[in-house]
Amino acid sequence: MDSHIVLLPGDGIGPEVVQAGQEVLETVAKIFGHRFTFETRLIGGAALDASGQPLPPDTLAACRNGGAILLGAVGGPRWDNPSARVRPEQGLLAIRRELGLFANLRPVKVFDELRSCSPLRPELLQGVDLLIVRELTGGAYFGKPQGTERSEQGERAVDTMAYTDHEVRRIVRLACEIAQRRRGKLCSIDKANVLESSRLWRRIAIQTAADFPGVALEHALVDSAAMRLVSQPASFDVIVTENLFGDILSDEAAVLSGALGLLPSASLGAKGPGLFEPVHGSAPDIAGRGIANPVGTILSVAMLLEYGLDLVSEARAVESAVKRVFQSGLRTADLKAANAVTTKAMTRAVTAALDELH
Numbered sequence: 001m002d003s004h005i006v007l008l009p010g011d012g013i014g015p016e017v018v019q020a021g022q023e024v025l026e027t028v029a030k031i032f033g034h035r036f037t038f039e040t041r042l043i044g045g046a047a048l049d050a051s052g053q054p055l056p057p058d059t060l061a062a063c064r065n066g067g068a069i070l071l072g073a074v075g076g077p078r079w080d081n082p083s084a085r086v087r088p089e090q091g092l093l094a095i096r097r098e099l100g101l102f103a104n105l106r107p108v109k110v111f112d113e114l115r116s117c118s119p120l121r122p123e124l125l126q127g128v129d130l131l132i133v134r135e136l137t138g139g140a141y142f143g144k145p146q147g148t149e150r151s152e153q154g155e156r157a158v159d160t161m162a163y164t165d166h167e168v169r170r171i172v173r174l175a176c177e178i179a180q181r182r183r184g185k186l187c188s189i190d191k192a193n194v195l196e197s198s199r200l201w202r203r204i205a206i207q208t209a210a211d212f213p214g215v216a217l218e219h220a221l222v223d224s225a226a227m228r229l230v231s232q233p234a235s236f237d238v239i240v241t242e243n244l245f246g247d248i249l250s251d252e253a254a255v256l257s258g259a260l261g262l263l264p265s266a267s268l269g270a271k272g273p274g275l276f277e278p279v280h281g282s283a284p285d286i287a288g289r290g291i292a293n294p295v296g297t298i299l300s301v302a303m304l305l306e307y308g309l310d311l312v313s314e315a316r317a318v319e320s321a322v323k324r325v326f327q328s329g330l331r332t333a334d335l336k337a338a339n340a341v342t343t344k345a346m347t348r349a350v351t352a353a354l355d356e357l358h
Ligand SMILES: NC(=O)c1ccc[n+]([C@@H]2O[C@H](COP(=O)([O-])OP(=O)(O)OC[C@H]3O[C@@H](n4cnc5c(N)ncnc54)[C@H](O)[C@@H]3O)[C@@H](O)[C@H]2O)c1
Pocket: 013, 072, 073, 074, 075, 076, 077, 089, 092, 260, 261, 262, 277, 279, 280, 281, 282, 283, 284, 285, 286, 291, 292, 293, 294, 296, 334
């Protein structure tokens, strides 16, 4: 297949890991007979420096025309002035909004070889392979009214957690489709014993999942689900939840893997290109040293292939190549390794494993 991929390296270690992602995509194209073309654009602090805007119009136009987008990370101490009117992170928020990306997918799979990196006991991590589908454009972050008012009694601040049936239906439907392709288990997380928006969420989740007879739907309250995520993480397959709960739970789940640098993500809309990026930030403390772990980005490439381009065998091949490299004992510095390898060496090992597997 032919596909045009927009690369947004961003700041800090972003360019180093996106370079790794591009090399993996080029290897996939060579092995499977696809033609991927690439276009690199500015976002975040790098774009602010060049144009005064964190998401310049030419970057947005390129993204709209692309088949998929691979992003590194944005932000860093250079742009950390709290009184600044524009900040690098606004580039990320703007691109999600402009492309209508309402679903954020965060898989967490614990590689057997890396169980000792996690702060959890290794036996709890056996078989952990879960995926959180977080609603990204609704809930308390965007609901109106929102603001702070002053009165004679003092200040009062308000946020509104609001959802429409349409917003719930489209995210639960996507989660059901994903569950169908995995182990067929879907856990919808809410706070239906207290919140009205959660009661609507639960009702619509039940209605929507009824169209997917192969998917077993269960419900969990967010407080007990938070405990279960660290006490029985292997009991989850796909989780679907609203924006605020998903924000917190996906960071909690990230701890299971033991290293931020391993985790991928995807943000999808109803149509148009998806945005694929590692979960980590721009890691200014190690930027420019060539030691960043590229695996989060490489696994984001696997998600780009699967969810962005519908190339499922290619995605599985990338995941198998990463697993093989870990089995061979290769580690980057963040994985508590004595003989850590560089970003480039890790990437070369993954592309070599891809070549060997085919
Ligand atoms: N999506 C994004 O672009 C995104 C996400 C989070 C933070 N940020 C931004 O990144 C900057 C730094 O934030 P932070 O320090 O809180 O989080 P961070 O994820 O950048 O770094 C946290 C720690 O993890 C390490 N780390 C992260 N990714 C790694 C990798 N691939 N390989 C090896 N080590 C890795 C870093 O060295 C650091 O010690 C801030 O400006 C923040 O706003 C951006």
